[in-house]
Amino acid sequence: MAVITILGAGVMGSAMILPARDRGHEVRLVGTHLDQAIIDSAAKTGRHPRLNVKLPDGVKAFPYSDFAKALGNDTDLLILGVSSAGVGWAIERLCEALKDPVPVMMITKGLMPTDDTILPLPDFVHSEVKRRKGLALDLAAVGGPCIAGELAVRRQTGVVITSRTAGLAQKLCDMLATDYYHPRVSDDMEGVELCAAFKNFFAISVGWAQGQFEKAPKTENNAFNFNAASVIFDQAIAEMMVLARFLGGKDRSVWGMPGAGDLYVTCQAGRNSRLGRQLGLGLSYAEVKAGPMKDDTIEGAELGITLAPTLKRLMATGRLDAQSLPVTQALLTALTGNQKLDMPWDRLHRYT
Missing domain, CATH: 3.40.50.720 (NAD(P)-binding Rossmann-like Domain)
Structure with a gap:
């Protein structure tokens, strides 16, 4: 014992x-x-x-x-x-x-x-x-x-x-x-820790699809918005791969339990997904923090705000490929620039 x-x-x-x-x-x-x-x-x-x-x-x-x-x-x-x-x-x-x-x-x-x-x-x-x-x-x-x-x-x-x-x-x-x-x-210390932190950050973007669904007019067949959430989820995995490789992390952590597995459960519920939903409903991050999530600690948002200067500097100097990180850039803009979160659909899944 x-x-x-x-x-x-x-x-x-x-x-x-x-x-x-x-x-x-x-x-x-x-x-x-x-x-x-x-x-x-x-x-x-x-x-x-x-x-x-x-x-x-x-x-x-x-x-x-x-x-x-x-x-x-x-x-x-x-x-x-x-x-x-x-x-x-x-x-x-x-x-x-x-x-x-x-x-x-x-x-x-x-x-x-x-x-x-x-x-x-x-x-x-x-x-x-x-x-x-x-x-x-x-x-x-x-x-x-x-x-x-x-x-x-x-x-x-x-x-x-x-x-x-x-x-x-x-x-x-x-x-x-x-x-x-x-x-x-x-x-894989680098890969595991990168995924453990960034899964909260990217869950915000997947949660955004739920807010967009609730905001949109009802359709005659009562369709959901799972296609959009899935596209964003897959892009999030691709971007975690870019970030993990930058730190020297291994791909298997990203597609395994630390990355894809943890992102999946984080998207099911919790404060990061709820923030994404509020952003999808059309609120800015400042409006969310002043209103419906005033007293909540949202670790994905805090991570993005803390890392934003470093990430932006790494992208500006070319050490991180900005073109491969469109969701990351959109989230950083929404969290630090007091702008509404818009998904850059035309930039997603541009692997070649």
């Missing part, structure tokens, strides 16, 4: 309790400063109010102020489950609480821009903790189609785990695999 500490009591971090406890590991759940109501509920009733499930017995819940206490000197694995917007906060907590290196598995999705490239988030966390604290952490990352609400009720789920530390990904697969949670090893 191992001791697993989870930092971040949101839906995904908390859903990881299920395979961990079902494998017999001790689990300590630590909330962020935004998770106090969840921690209180878990401590008093054993229920997670957002997942709407009773958590397995034996989970110990801690407020973020007790993170160091939860880690103790016996944590075998730290699962980082904060949102991408909270990764800076998480790095601060790691630097405050860690006395010795602890293996870290990141379910936080994101990418970090630099002047001339884009870093996988585990690499950024590693470099920051090393720079600030002098500790070299062994980090792994998870990608693939994993909806927290489904994992929380033990639905069949497949993911990949990748790490730059030899043997760590396989060790984590062995530690967490159950008859419903099926982790597999990947050696």
